[in-house]
Amino acid sequence: MAQKPSIPKGTRDFSPVEVAKRNYIINTIREQFQVFGFHPIETPSFENSETLMGKYGEEGDRLIFKILNSGDYLRKIDDNLYSSKDSNKLTSKISEKALRYDLTVPFARYVVQHQNEIDFPFKRSQIQPVWRADRPQKGRFREFYQCDADVVGSKSLWQEVDFIQLYDKVFTKLNLQGVTIKINNRKVLSGIAEVIGASDKLIDFTVALDKLDKIGEDGVKKEMLEKGIPESSIEKVKPLFNFTGTSSEKIDQLKNLLASSEIGMQGVEELQFIVNSVNEMPLETASLDLDVTLARGLNYYTGAIFEVAAPDTVKMGSIGGGGRYDDLTAIFGLKDVSGVGISFGLDRIYLVLEELGLFPETVVPSTKALFINFGEKEALYCLKAVNKLRSEGVVAELYPDNAKMKKQMGYANKRGVRYVVLAGTSEVDNQVFTVKNMHSGEQEEMNFEKLRGILI
Amino acid sequence: MAQKPSIPKGTRDFSPVEVAKRNYIINTIREQFQVFGFHPIETPSFENSETLMGKYGEEGDRLIFKILNSGDYLRKIDDNLYSSKDSNKLTSKISEKALRYDLTVPFARYVVQHQNEIDFPFKRSQIQPVWRADRPQKGRFREFYQCDADVVGSKSLWQEVDFIQLYDKVFTKLNLQGVTIKINNRKVLSGIAEVIGASDKLIDFTVALDKLDKIGEDGVKKEMLEKGIPESSIEKVKPLFNFTGTSSEKIDQLKNLLASSEIGMQGVEELQFIVNSVNEMPLETASLDLDVTLARGLNYYTGAIFEVAAPDTVKMGSIGGGGRYDDLTAIFGLKDVSGVGISFGLDRIYLVLEELGLFPETVVPSTKALFINFGEKEALYCLKAVNKLRSEGVVAELYPDNAKMKKQMGYANKRGVRYVVLAGTSEVDNQVFTVKNMHSGEQEEMNFEKLRGILI
Numbered sequence: 001m002a003q004k005p006s007i008p009k010g011t012r013d014f015s016p017v018e019v020a021k022r023n024y025i026i027n028t029i030r031e032q033f034q035v036f037g038f039h040p041i042e043t044p045s046f047e048n049s050e051t052l053m054g055k056y057g058e059e060g061d062r063l064i065f066k067i068l069n070s071g072d073y074l075r076k077i078d079d080n081l082y083s084s085k086d087s088n089k090l091t092s093k094i095s096e097k098a099l100r101y102d103l104t105v106p107f108a109r110y111v112v113q114h115q116n117e118i119d120f121p122f123k124r125s126q127i128q129p130v131w132r133a134d135r136p137q138k139g140r141f142r143e144f145y146q147c148d149a150d151v152v153g154s155k156s157l158w159q160e161v162d163f164i165q166l167y168d169k170v171f172t173k174l175n176l177q178g179v180t181i182k183i184n185n186r187k188v189l190s191g192i193a194e195v196i197g198a199s200d201k202l203i204d205f206t207v208a209l210d211k212l213d214k215i216g217e218d219g220v221k222k223e224m225l226e227k228g229i230p231e232s233s234i235e236k237v238k239p240l241f242n243f244t245g246t247s248s249e250k251i252d253q254l255k256n257l258l259a260s261s262e263i264g265m266q267g268v269e270e271l272q273f274i275v276n277s278v279n280e281m282p283l284e285t286a287s288l289d290l291d292v293t294l295a296r297g298l299n300y301y302t303g304a305i306f307e308v309a310a311p312d313t314v315k316m317g318s319i320g321g322g323g324r325y326d327d328l329t330a331i332f333g334l335k336d337v338s339g340v341g342i343s344f345g346l347d348r349i350y351l352v353l354e355e356l357g358l359f360p361e362t363v364v365p366s367t368k369a370l371f372i373n374f375g376e377k378e379a380l381y382c383l384k385a386v387n388k389l390r391s392e393g394v395v396a397e398l399y400p401d402n403a404k405m406k407k408q409m410g411y412a413n414k415r416g417v418r419y420v421v422l423a424g425t426s427e428v429d430n431q432v433f434t435v436k437n438m439h440s441g442e443q444e445e446m447n448f449e450k451l452r453g454i455l456i
Numbered sequence: 457m458a459q460k461p462s463i464p465k466g467t468r469d470f471s472p473v474e475v476a477k478r479n480y481i482i483n484t485i486r487e488q489f490q491v492f493g494f495h496p497i498e499t500p501s502f503e504n505s506e507t508l509m510g511k512y513g514e515e516g517d518r519l520i521f522k523i524l525n526s527g528d529y530l531r532k533i534d535d536n537l538y539s540s541k542d543s544n545k546l547t548s549k550i551s552e553k554a555l556r557y558d559l560t561v562p563f564a565r566y567v568v569q570h571q572n573e574i575d576f577p578f579k580r581s582q583i584q585p586v587w588r589a590d591r592p593q594k595g596r597f598r599e600f601y602q603c604d605a606d607v608v609g610s611k612s613l614w615q616e617v618d619f620i621q622l623y624d625k626v627f628t629k630l631n632l633q634g635v636t637i638k639i640n641n642r643k644v645l646s647g648i649a650e651v652i653g654a655s656d657k658l659i660d661f662t663v664a665l666d667k668l669d670k671i672g673e674d675g676v677k678k679e680m681l682e683k684g685i686p687e688s689s690i691e692k693v694k695p696l697f698n699f700t701g702t703s704s705e706k707i708d709q710l711k712n713l714l715a716s717s718e719i720g721m722q723g724v725e726e727l728q729f730i731v732n733s734v735n736e737m738p739l740e741t742a743s744l745d746l747d748v749t750l751a752r753g754l755n756y757y758t759g760a761i762f763e764v765a766a767p768d769t770v771k772m773g774s775i776g777g778g779g780r781y782d783d784l785t786a787i788f789g790l791k792d793v794s795g796v797g798i799s800f801g802l803d804r805i806y807l808v809l810e811e812l813g814l815f816p817e818t819v820v821p822s823t824k825a826l827f828i829n830f831g832e833k834e835a836l837y838c839l840k841a842v843n844k845l846r847s848e849g850v851v852a853e854l855y856p857d858n859a860k861m862k863k864q865m866g867y868a869n870k871r872g873v874r875y876v877v878l879a880g881t882s883e884v885d886n887q888v889f890t891v892k893n894m895h896s897g898e899q900e901e902m903n904f905e906k907l908r909g910i911l912i
Contacts, residue, residue, distance in 0.1 A: 005507065005565040005788045008553050011500030013566055015573070016580070019496040035846045037823050037853040039472030040479075044463050044599055045501065045555075045585060046521075051461065065502075066524040068551050070589040074543040085538060087530045095524050097464050099501075109461040110469055117471070119870045121856055124472070129501060133526040143500055156856035158835060165843055280836055281843050332461045367493050379614060380736055387621055387737050390491045397493040400577055400612035414575045 010134070010142030020364040022145075022350060025174065026127060029147050029344050032170045036162065038125035038149045043106040045129075046097045053098070055105045055331060063133045066095040099131040103148045104328070104341070111152055112332035120153030120337075139317075139347060150341030152328060157270060160304045160324070161277045163342045167308055167320060168283040170344065175358050178311035179286045179319070183247075184294035185271050186301050186323070188254060191264015192240075192292070195257065196233035203295065205229060209240060210293035217241045240292060247275045247290040254292070270303060302326040306342055310352045319348045365395060366416040368455055372408050373399040374424050381428045382421065385448055394455045412438065419455065466590070466598030476820040478601075478806060481630065482583060485603050485800050488626045492618065494581035494605045499562040501585075502553045509554070511561045511787065519589045522551040555587040559604045560784070560797070567608055568788035576609030576793075595773075595803060606797030608784060613726060616760045616780070617733045619798045623764055623776060624739040626800065631814050633741045634767035635775070639703075640750035641727050642757050642779070644710060647720015648696075648748070651713065652689035659751065661685060665696060666749035673697045696748060703731045703746040710748070726759060758782040762798055766808045775804045821851060822872040824911055828864050829855040830880050837884045838877065841904055850911045868894065875911065 007013060014022065033040070046067055053061055073094045074082070081089055100106050103126045111118065127147045134140060149166065151159050164181055171179045189206070193199040204227035208220050215223070220241065224234050239253050251272050258264030271290060278288050286308075294305050296318075303324030310316040322342030329337045353359050369389065371382035382398050389396040399408045412420050422434040433451050436443045463469060470478065489496070502523055509517055529550045530538070537545055556562050559582045567574065583603045590596060605622065607615050620637055627635045645662070649655040660683035664676050671679070676697065680690050695709050707728050714720030727746060734744050742764075750761050752774075759780035766772040778798030785793045809815050825845065827838035838854050845852040855864045868876050878890040889907050892899045 005569040006504060007500050007507075007565075007569075008502060008504055011502065013500070013570065014498040015570070016495035016497055019498055023496075034821055035849060035851050037851055040475040041472055042470040042475055044467030044469070045587070046464060046467065046599075048462060048464055051463075062526070065526070067555075068522040068524050068547065070518070070521070072543045074541050074546065077541075082541060083539075085530050085533075087528045090530065091524065099523075109463075113461040113463075114469065114471070119867060121867075123853075131501070143502075151856070154856040156829075158829075158839065158854060158856050161839065162854075165846075169846065277836060277839070281840055365490055373612075373614075380733060383614065383617065383733070384737055390621075390625065393491060395491050395493060397579075398614060398618075400607070400610040400614050411575060411577075 008142070010136035010140075012141060012143070017364050021353075021359050022346065024359065024363045025346060025349055025353070026145070026147065028173050029170055030125070030127060032166060032173065033125035033149050035169075036123075036149070036166050038123045040125050040127070041107075041110060042126065042128060043100070043103075043110055046099050047106060047109065049092065049096055049098045051109050052101055052105060056101055060101060064101050065099040065131045065133055066091060067097040067099065069094055069096055100128075101132060102130050103128060103146045103343075104150075105331075107148070107150060108329045108339075109332055111337070112329050112334045115334060121151050122153055123149070123151045125149045139351065141347065145346045147344040147346055148341055149343075150339055152337050152339040155326075155338045157273050157304075158277070159340050160270075160274050161281075163306065163322065163340065164274070164278055164283070164286075164288060165281065167306075167342065168286040171286055171308075172284040174349070174353065176311070176349075176352065176356070177285045178313070180309040181283075181286050181288050182291040182294050182307045182309060183271065183274065183288060184291055184305040185267035186303055186305060187263045187267025188258065188271065188292060189267075189295060191258040191261035191267055192237060194261040194264060195236050196229060198229060198233060201227060201229050206293045206295045212241065243292060247271075247288060248279070250290045250292075251275060267303075274304065296321055296323075300325055304340065310348070311356075314352050314355055316348055316352055319345045319352060321345075364416075366418070367395050367397050367412075368417070369394065369396045369419045369421050369451075370408075370412045370415070370417040371396070371398045371421045371423065372405070373402045374422075375402050378423050378425070378428055382423050385421075385433070385451070388448070389452065389455060392452070392456055396455070421451065464598070466592030466596075468597060468599070473820050477809075477815050478802065480815065480819045481802060481805055481809070482601070482603065484629045485626055486581070486583060488622060488629065489581035489605050491625075492579075492605070492622050494579045496581050496583070497563075497566060498582065498584060499556065499559075499566055502555050503562060503565065505548065505552055505554045507565050508557055508561060512557055516557060520557050521555040521587045521589055522547060523553040523555065525550055525552055556584075557588060558586050559584060559602045559799075560606075561787075563604070563606060564785045564795075565788055567793070568785050568790045571790060577607050578609055579605070579607045581605045595807065597803065601802045603800040603802055604797055605799075606795055608793050608795040611782075611794045613729050613760075614733070615796050616726075616730050617737075619762065619778065619796065620730070620734055620739070620742075620744060621737065623762075623798065624742040627742055627764075628740040630805070630809065632767070632805075632808065632812070634769070635742045636765040637739075637742050637744050638747040638750050638763045638765060639727065639730065639744060640747055640761045641723035642759055642761060643719045643723025644714065644727065644748060645723075645751060647714040647717035647723055648693060650717040650720060651692050652685060654685060654689060657683060657685050662749045662751045668697065699748065703727075703744060704735070706746045706748075707731060723759075730760065752777055752779075756781055760796065766804070767812075770808050770811055772804055772808055775801045775808060777801075820872075822874070823851050823853050823868075824873070825850065825852045825875045825877050825907075826864075826868045826871070826873040827852070827854045827877045827879070828861070829858045830878075831858050834879050834881070834884055838879050841877075841889070841907070844904070845908065845911060848908070848912055852911070877907065 052064055077093050129143050129145050131143050167181050193202040208223040212220050239257050254268045294307055301323035305323040306321055307318045308320035310319050324340040326338050328339040371386055373379045386396045386398050420436045427433055432445050432447050434445050508520055533549050585599055585601050587599050623637050649658040664679040668676050677690055695713050710724045750763055757779035761779040762777055763774045764776035766775050780796040782794050784795040827842055829835045842852045842854050876892045883889055888901050888903050890901050
């Protein structure tokens with residue numbers, strides 16, 4: 001009967017301390033989402049399979065968790081199909097629902113389904129778990145939270161500016177200084193592809209270019225040649241090998257480089273608007289960096305691309321990302337609705353704050369006063385005080401059992417209780433409490449009003 | 457390609473207004489959980505199937521959502537078993553994980569798995585969604601939140617007293633007056649079974665007794681006789697037909713009635729302790745009522761049983777419930793750990809507050825100031841002000857597009873914006889803003905400091 005309990009691989013239990021720390025991050029993000037005018041929505045944990053399937057590529061389809069139909073799900077299956085014993089074919093017959101894989105596709109579905117109730121531009125935030133049947137590894141889980149903010153229904157670049165300010169505000173509030181917000185533009189990448197004359201080589205090109213720091217200019221050129229990018233093309237984009245300076249300086253270089261590409265120049269102009277606007281309203285703690293190697297979600301984004309890097313002192317992948325997608329809702333039949341959004345990587349932000357010791361000490365709420373239980377009459381006397389204190393928001397508790405003093409004090413110690421309150425027969429008779437300060441070890445007798453005074 | 461978007465039956469999208477109202481309830485519950493010294497934990501959305509299966513009876517097993525294994529899940533299935541085409545037999549072979557059905561079994565699993573890290577008594581709270589493949593109907597969903605608080609590791613009845621206070625505090629904070637906290641005790645029910653000489657008729661007995669208000673004493677007796685409860689037994693528990701008065705008076709009646717039943721008298725004593733203690737610390741807005749017909753979770757609870765009824769003015773089932781279970785963790789191999797806990801029914805509380813108009817007007821955060829977009833230069837001027845205001849926590853926005861005035865004002869109206877701020881060329885030149893109070897319609901020109909003053 002008894003089982004050795006465990007949880008599925010890639011999932012986690014969160015202890016009270018972990019929940020408190022996670023909520024600290026989530027609440028900080030949520031608060032800034034609100035201040036920036038984003039409205040929270042929530043969508044169901046599972047969607048109809050056809051809503052999700054085919055939206056994330058073949059690999060994505062494979063990683064989506066499918067939910068088995070209820071009841072006698074085999075009854076109506078065609079015998080021929082069944083006897084082929086083909087997992088892929090059977091899946092769509094025995095499973096109609098699937099756990100959400102991200103928050104973006106459900107959001108697109110939401111916008112289309114509720115388009116008549118929504119005022120556009122619609123600024124929505126969403127903080128919910130998602131599930132992926134990925135191979136679990138350090139920092140990668142099968143259940144994890146996404147924290148997203150998106151706007152749909154406007155192409156205004158002021159929104160890109162706003163998102164950069166939002167990143168800066170959240171990380172400033174989290175006291176995480178030295179974050180880099182990298183920015184690029186899909187159109188600039190298209191421009192580069194035009195200039196090197198090989199759209200299909202664009203990813204090879206950016207991947208190689210990204211290694212400049214590590215393998216030097218010669219190494220990068222060698223890799224590009226190996227990938228089949230002709231020397232003449234590499235020559236054309238040579239300025240990218242010395243692509244340094246401020247974002248404004250980089251933009252001037254791009255202008256020369258992409259002069260012949262209409263789409264490229266459009267991307268440069270967009271970058272320029274964003275960079276200039278952010279320069280007019282300096283960021284508090286983050287820095288903005290134009291990074292032409294940034295190509296995340298290449299198939300997906302159509303304009304701005306964002307990625308946030310943790311401070312250099314911490315080894316960690318990106319802690320946030322996002323971008324603009326010009327036709328998000330078209331998959332559900334609503335065309336020409338432009339969207340732009342960003343995401344915060346909760347798990348990685350957690351690891352960064354932990355490593356840098358940035359969680360405030362007060363983040364884990366502890367019991368302010370534990371009342372020792374000396375028996376029925378004394379306990380009632382104490383519980384009356386406890387209730388009055390709780391009404392004023394003080395975290396106070398009565399130890400439930402009349403256990404040995406050592407055990408009760410041990411409980412107080414382990415839970416980091418600030419004050420232990422003792423009331424035996426004589427305290428009850430005199431309507432007072434003996435209060436022990438667990439930090440200083442000092443002990444003092446006082447009436448309820450004084451006790452209340454030190455606890456509030 | 458385009459699909460008409462929809463969500464699975466029994467699930468819900470929550471709009472920003474709904475999210476705000478739900479969070480208002482959840483945050484109120486969470487805050488009181490904290491003040492009462494409960495520590496939040498979170499467990500994974502899915503558990504290993506063997507953790508859940510067999511814990512909720514046959515009906516429960518059927519209603520648990522199972523997750524299909526990933527990859528080629530049919531490959532290793534025995535051909536004989538497969539060819540039988542038996543859904544029940546196949547399920548355990550193609551599904552190893554299942555969505556959690558409640559928070560209690562995962563909590564029991566958590567306690568056993570982490571017993572060496574936990575200080576007992578362990579007071580935990582947990583607010584997370586659960587999933588049931590139930591037939592959806594009004595107020596019953598396939599995905600819904602549970603809000604639980606439990607203590608394990610102590611048999612002290614002070615905890616029952618605490619939970620009653622906790623119910624009272626939460627509903628008081630929600631401004632929901634007139635709630636009734638019904639209390640009963642499993643041992644009293646066992647005692648009644650002893651006295652009527654028919655343990656197997658106990659449920660029939662309590663169900664019939666519960667109809668006293670509607671069908672009168674004669675009707676109840678008739679139903680009992682029909683269910684096979686002998687007249688002599690009914691005679692013995694006659695006092696229950698006139699079971700009125702205060703809880704203390706009811707306890708006196710039970711003492712006479714159950715005098716011959718040891719277990720019954722034990723239950724009466726427990727009730728007496730709880731009722732007396734609560735009388736010593738009067739509830740703020742709720743009332744406590746001893747209800748011997750209360751028998752929820754009969755197979756489960758071993759001591760106190762709680763259920764909370766909404767005010768009489770609202771037709772609604774229970775909005776909360778709980779009780780004591782003496783051996784919660786035994787299913788996972790940890791014996792003799794007594795637990796007691798309560799749950800809040802979020803969806804029903806929501807419906808009650810909605811019906812009674814008890815959601816505060818301020819529960820839905822709206823934008824305090826919308827800045828009208830008159831073009832690039834003006835927009836930048838405004839966004840600088842917006843950013844300063846946001847830094848101080850003011851919800852402020854710039855309309856992203858230089859759209860027609862009518863459209864921008866319409867957006868402000870629909871979103872319930874309090875102040876619309878206009879800054880055209882002349883305002884920019886004079887470093888001022890024209891501010892329109894959307895409530896009074898009044899319009900005034902002012903500098904940033906004054907604007908800040910009215911918005912903070």
